[in-house]
Every structure is written in structure tokens, then in C-alpha cells.
Amino acid sequence: MSIGGIEGLAGVGGFTPFAPPTVPAAPAVGGAPSVGGAGKAAGPDFGELVLDGLDRLDGVQRTADQLSVQAATGDLQNIHDYTIAATQAAVTTQVTVAIRNKAVEAFTEIMRMQV
Secondary structure (H helix, E strand, O other): OOOOOHHHHOOOOOOOOOOOOOOOOOOOOOOOOOEOOOOOEOOOOHHHHHHHHHHHHHHHHHHHHHHHHHHHHOOOOOHHHHHHHHHHHHHHHHHHHHHHHHHHHHHHHHHHHHO
16 A cells, blocks of 8 residues: 555646745855845845735635545545645644744744834
8 A cells, every 4th residue: 555645636626736835045154035126135025925825725725625525424435635634724824823933933033122
């Protein structure tokens, strides 16, 4: 019996495997980040990354919800598809909450430095 990755679920109920957003590499020590035309750092900004991550989280949770309804009504042929999707939704939610907590801690620390 072989167990494949979650990529095999791509055709199941619109399931799309979660891929974390790419983050631009940090500049070398002593180097300055590259700056775009209006003094803005190159690459996606933090707000875009957050919105992209939340959209992906919503998609993963919707997929798990759809598969749970199919499992409850007996329309789902392979129950393990739902189990995998539900676990992925739970883990994605935990990662999102952890990132949010770190962002709040960073904001609090910055505010403390300004006082």
C-alpha cells in the first residue's frame, strides 16, 4: 500500500493543495532592500500576503465543508478525501492563527519601543 501526497486530491471537489505564499529573500547583511519608483520596497507587501493567505485559508475550509456534506449525505466515495481536507483545514487555521499572534506580538513590541 502506498500513500501519496495531497497533490492527488486536485480533482476532488475543487480541492487545491495549500501552498504558502512566497516571501522575498532578505537583503544581505549591511545591504539595503531594493526600492521601487515611489520609495516602496519591491515585491508583494505584507497586506497582500495576508489577504492571499486568508483567501487560501477560506478555500481550504470551503473544500473541507463541501466534502463533509458529501460524506454526511453518502455522496462521497472515498471518506479519506474528507479526512485529509479536514486535517489540512485545521492545520492551515493553526498556522494562520500563529502568524497572526506573531504579528500582534511584533506590533506590541514596536509600540513599546516608541514609548
